[in-house]
């Protein structure tokens with residue numbers, strides 16, 4: 517085994533262990549109740565700095581999006597290339613099976629036939645067979661005045677229904693404003709908003725587009741969007757981990 521392979525395996529083991537240490541029953545309960553759940557301190561401040569620092573190194577990325585050019589808001593992001601940086605790839609692989617359990621329960625409750633395989637490798641194979649082969653993990657950068665409009669990260673017919681975003685900057689110190697926001701549109705009802713307080717290194721797992729809500733007459737389906745409120749001052753970086761690949 518060469519040194520690179522060994523380091524990669526250590527990182528993915530470390531990612532698996534850190535992810536397994538969370539209370540997944542509690543996170544599942546929060547996802548069911550609110551459409552989101554927070555994994556506090558998923559990555560260390562040093563790891564946050566080193567991931568945010570990749571932004572300037574174009575060789576890690578396949579594309580660069582200036583949000584204002586597309587009407588997505590204001591700010592910018594870059595999609596990582598394969599192979600993903602070890603920590604991000606490791607977390608994507610390690611988070612997936614826990615989230616797939618929730619995703620499968622949601623599918624069943626919404627009366628969908630879709631079931632998600634137990635490993636991310638098998639899920640990616642389905643994406644690739646469907647022509648969705650481009651990696652979706654991304655690194656976002658916001659400055660004062662920037663914001664991210666409410667949206668859904670869909671990149672083709674296949675969509676894994678839960679995604680994760682990790683805040684790489686420290687609120688109050690590195691930036692102010694810039695809250696992570698989720699909205700939930702209930703059928704024939706007014707929308708509900710959820711603001712998710714995060715510290716540096718915290719991850720939020722949240723519904724990508726739909727989720728079931730338990731009502732008095734069974735489950736109904738709500739439609740979600742997420743975004744970021746205006747950055748009032750400073751700089752804010754996040755890394756987004758999306759489990760389906762893109763067309």
Ligand SMILES: O=C(O)CCC(=O)C(=O)O
Pocket residue numbers: 656664669680681696742743744753754755756757
């Ligand atoms: O910057 C954020 O907190 C949200 C980024 C985002 O839209 C995503 O990760 O999909």
Ligand SMILES: [Fe+2]
Pocket residue numbers: 667668669742756
């Ligand atoms: Fe997003």
